[in-house]
Amino acid sequence: MVTGSNTNGIAAGRLDQQDYSENFDDLHPPLSQHEAMVAADRCYFCYDAPCAEACPTTIDIPLFIRQIATGNPIGSAETIFSQNILGGMCARVCPVETLCEEVCVREEAEGKPVKIGELQRYATDMAMAQGRQFFVRGPSTGKKIAVVGAGPAGLACAHRLAIYGHQVRIYDAREKSGGLNEYGIAAYKSVDNFAAREVEYVTSIGGIDIEHNKALGSDISLEGLSGEFDAVFLGIGLGATGDLGIDGEDSAGVDDAIDFIETLRQAEEYSAIPIGRKVVVIGGGMTAVDAAVQARLLGAQDVSICYRRGKGQMAASEYEQDLAASNGVTIRHWLQPGKIIAEGGKVSGIEFEYTAFDNDRLKGTGETTIIPADQVFKAIGQKLDIAKLEGSGLKTNSGRIAIDENGQTSNPKVWAGGDCAEGGDDLTVSAVAMGRDAAENINLKLATGA
Amino acid sequence: MADIRNNFIGIKSPNPFWLASAPPTDKEYNVRRAFEAGWGGVVWKTLGEEGPPVVNVNGPRYGAIFSGDRRLLGLNNIELITDRDLHVNLREMKQVKRDYPDRALVASIMVPCEEQAWRKILPLVEDTGADGIELNFGCPHGMSERGMGAAVGQVPEYIEMVARWCKQYTRMPVIVKLTPNITDIRYPAKAALDGGADAVSLINTINSIVSVNLDNFSPEPSIDGKGSHGGYCGAAVKPIALNMVAEIARNPETADLPISGIGGVVTWRDAAEFMALGAGNVQVCTAAMTYGFKIVEDMITGLKNWMDESGHATLDDFRGKAVANVSDWQYLNLNYIAKASIDQEKCIKCGRCHIACEDTSHQAITNSVNGERRFEIIDKECVGCNLCVSVCPVENCISMVEQQPGTVDERTGKKVSADYANWTQHPNNPAAQAAE
């Protein structure tokens, strides 16, 4: 039954079936061949191209675009995958407006960059649809490596290690592989079960087996892995969202944005997901935007993002902010949560305090306002679950696992990369780069016995 | 407002833009539309002998070369002369000329290389009221295998002979259309003049194979798996046509021979360039076939605006103005020194100039300055070759700057001289004559 958007409280089935499928369709439908040709033609084949430099995985962008333009899309895919085996997902989720496309010379020339991300998807989709594999597993080295976490960092690391002929065992705490690609990325960025298909594509190189439902810290220990394997790579991402630390936080209807998105990503039917009529998301990053937009797409009537600083300080890019706005999300700045107001144990609103900078320090002004809400999502940043690493002796730095420039931790047998590691910047593409580069270093160290 | 009325060997038209003999001028329907659109004249699709007309292939006639974004740069065709009955064409020409007396209507003709054949067709054409005739000595395929078209145009003696017959059997002005499929265009032009022709028009299409199908290994356009060479035309042939026009215009023997410029005219600018090299007017085919007849509107206003801005009141004011500047390499001033200069405001930092110069020329462009991505000319290395200008995607971003006499050329360490000195006087030239 359709509940409609005027129903108070948290309810499922607010929309027609048709609306759900339209709402959660591909954000950027794939380029047709003609569109790809026109888009590729705009690339100047720059020398020492700034776009490639801005890509954390340093894909040779001018080359792969030229390969599309000359009718060699399979060669193009090989160029992409040789630097970034998750090039397909990155093409869908990279905030290109702050990476490669931001520095495209045509952005400088005309304010319209070459559509690098969409072209990357064009080539990688084609190769994957044709089942083209560009890498073969190297002759066995007899070395065994444990990778903890089957997210972007772990997968990229495992793939590169397999190329070198090492035997890789991946352990993941969850039921499915893919990490946030599977559980976190907005639904409209990764349709048609792409995350799972990509894991299949990456691991089909061979020499990689995955054990699910095996969590470091409970089912397995770093000590155990270090004994059994020649090297260990940690790509365990970040854990739970931090608490707001305000009154009423435990009221019904106050949820973690990550959990909400995860439910959504794993749902068989969008119509079965309950969502509030008036939703407030607290935070200013990509997760806040994704939660707010998807709440709207599920039929929430009133959705606002409340952020404690100004527009310029938001971690969500301008493009993401516009995406939110165009989906009817209101973004409010200079508001910090004061307390949750609840009725009968259920949230009914939040009291915010206005903020301002006082000599570069953010301070409450004392003035408050109440925003009605029947559902509140917390999206104030995830933290590494240090408890999992207890007793491992690994050093941490600013809440992440400390690593050197090669991805090596304070334990010489252990490497780390992606969100959980120092320098991780909460981007899929960076996690891929860190996983890949750690694999290179592991291979080097194992080969030289250093 | 500039006056662009054209008088070409006595044939008057409101503007110098004619449609060349080709599909756009194939029949009354097209030509009426062309005149309505504003074209100054047409050369009717080439007429053949009386009797059963030639037949065309029934498969693809065209092949193409594209730039990025599939813009048509060059077209190749294997079409023959008109495949319609002679008398139908003549009737239509007469009707159209009567309805558009102010436009030029020229008949293109190709009949066998026999006096009788020409003698027979000329009165029929004259009867239509056509303003002149153009002898098609250029068609490079099909007709040439039958001893006509380019087969005549490649033998100066035949050109002269047929031109003479035509002058003998008609009072209409005679234009000889030349084929570019020869080694030196000056000979056929001279032959036309010697035969009494009033003008030459050039170029017809160039022998070409535009592409090979890599699935069935047939040249394209492919007719049942086979292809023959076709005639190349469109923007891509303009440089070849311009050079041939210039060769005729600056040859003292043919300097006064009127020229109708053809080959790759796409814009008013192309037309102005042909005319600056001596052409009295231009003819257009592929550009019209690409965009339709409407492009003439831009040709007309573009030419007028440029003339106004440049102070040319009539076409004669600039016609031939570039001819005297076409020289031989040996007379170019070797003391003229230019160096590239990059406008940093315009530079979008693509680096193409750098890599072109670095890999294939003179290593004269930086790619970083003080650790920053920056492209600057290294005067000490720059030979002024213009490659960077040619590869830069931003117009006027790189320019060639003349080095002023008296300054020192950092590359050679020598002072730039104000004097003219060419290869014939150069000390490295074994045959040099001492400069006076």
Ligand SMILES: Cc1cc2nc3c(=O)[nH]c(=O)nc-3n(C[C@H](O)[C@H](O)[C@H](O)COP(=O)(O)OP(=O)(O)OC[C@H]3O[C@@H](n4cnc5c(N)ncnc54)[C@H](O)[C@@H]3O)c2cc1C
């Ligand atoms: C809601 C949301 C939206 C995002 N949107 C984007 C986006 O659009 N574009 C973008 O570039 N980035 C986005 N990101 C960031 C991006 O998803 C991450 O940076 C990226 O997934 C990090 O990869 P990772 O491999 O380091 O960690 P994760 O993807 O988090 O993977 C970690 C893996 O380790 C497993 N694991 C965790 N703990 C244990 C344990 N103790 N034992 C065993 N296994 C364990 C997990 O189950 C998981 O599979 C988003 C993040 C979120 C939360």
Ligand SMILES: Cc1cc2nc3c(=O)[nH]c(=O)nc-3n(C[C@H](O)[C@H](O)[C@H](O)COP(=O)(O)O)c2cc1C
């Ligand atoms: C399809 C086609 C058919 C042509 N037929 C003739 C013709 O019958 N007679 C002729 O003199 N030239 C013919 N030409 C040559 C054109 O008149 C013209 O000389 C040539 O195309 C170069 O001009 P452009 O670059 O503007 O096309 C033909 C050209 C094309 C493309």
Ligand code: SF4
């Ligand atoms: S991986 Fe991401 S940043 Fe790199 S080129 Fe692709 S879309 Fe751009």
Ligand code: SF4
């Ligand atoms: S910067 Fe833009 S134009 Fe240059 S290579 Fe990269 S995508 Fe192409």
Ligand code: SF4
């Ligand atoms: S080619 Fe032009 S735009 Fe590109 S770097 Fe050189 S000067 Fe700048």
